[in-house]
Amino acid sequence: MNTFWLSLVLGLGAGLADYIGGLLLVKRSPSARSLRYFVAVGAGFMLSAALLEMVPEGLAIYPHWSPLLLLGGYCGVHLLEHTLVPHFHFGEETHHHEFLSARTSYSVLLGLATHTFFDGIAIGSGFVLSRWLGWVLFFAVFLHKLPEGFTVASVMLAGGRGKLAALNSALALGVTTVLGVLVISLAPSWVRFGLPLSAGVTIYVAGTDLVPEVNREPGIRMALVFFGGVVLFFLLRTLAHI
Ligand SMILES: [Zn+2]
Ligand SMILES: [Zn+2]
Numbered sequence: 001m002n003t004f005w006l007s008l009v010l011g012l013g014a015g016l017a018d019y020i021g022g023l024l025l026v027k028r029s030p031s032a033r034s035l036r037y038f039v040a041v042g043a044g045f046m047l048s049a050a051l052l053e054m055v056p057e058g059l060a061i062y063p064h065w066s067p068l069l070l071l072g073g074y075c076g077v078h079l080l081e082h083t084l085v086p087h088f089h090f091g092e093e094t095h096h097h098e099f100l101s102a103r104t105s106y107s108v109l110l111g112l113a114t115h116t117f118f119d120g121i122a123i124g125s126g127f128v129l130s131r132w133l134g135w136v137l138f139f140a141v142f143l144h145k146l147p148e149g150f151t152v153a154s155v156m157l158a159g160g161r162g163k164l165a166a167l168n169s170a171l172a173l174g175v176t177t178v179l180g181v182l183v184i185s186l187a188p189s190w191v192r193f194g195l196p197l198s199a200g201v202t203i204y205v206a207g208t209d210l211v212p213e214v215n216r217e218p219g220i221r222m223a224l225v226f227f228g229g230v231v232l233f234f235l236l237r238t239l240a241h242i
Helices: 003-026 030-061 066-083 102-129 131-143 145-158 163-186 188-216 221-240
Strands: none
Touching: 003 030, 003 102, 003 131, 003 145, 003 163, 030 066, 030 102, 030 131, 030 145, 030 188, 030 221, 066 102, 066 188, 102 131, 102 145, 102 163, 102 188, 131 145, 131 221, 145 163, 163 188, 188 221
């Protein structure tokens, strides 16, 4: 399979995981409890991939502007997910109407859709540079997709929207992910902006969205699972470079 189609198929896989995450919430699936492991493993893996692959690669292809684009990616998500939006956090939305109205649930969706667009940009950028980087960024994105779809669906329900709106919003996150992959695949020269920007987004999602959810869990088990994500990254890197 050529790289264009491979990145698109993996982008579709990541987008589908958003939808399945939404489905788990709407169906009240008991297996949703295990999503916390994805949050913890995903956080460790994403942070490792961002700091050890995306940042150095970004600096190599665009030395002058990469650091600023990184900061821009980080600040952009903070603006769209947490500043323009009055209340957002990963995991099930349990605060209901004290913070969430139907209108704010749509602003959460908009903030998350921008972040998921850059999930896709990350996967696409990876494949522009090398298959290894593409696969690694696919894994990084994939690991937090189920909790992401679950989160947006729960925000919709808590905001008073129905199950269909909840599922459609998870689907929308999937679609914007695929769109991000498409944009970079069709305009590969944009990778020098796309990679450092999406690295900033990935660092934000891992460190600022996911890690607080890991830390909310009592005991050290979930904290250790985070390190499991870091170890998983090193394992994958060792296997790929044998
Ligand atoms: Zn809440
Ligand atoms: Zn994401």
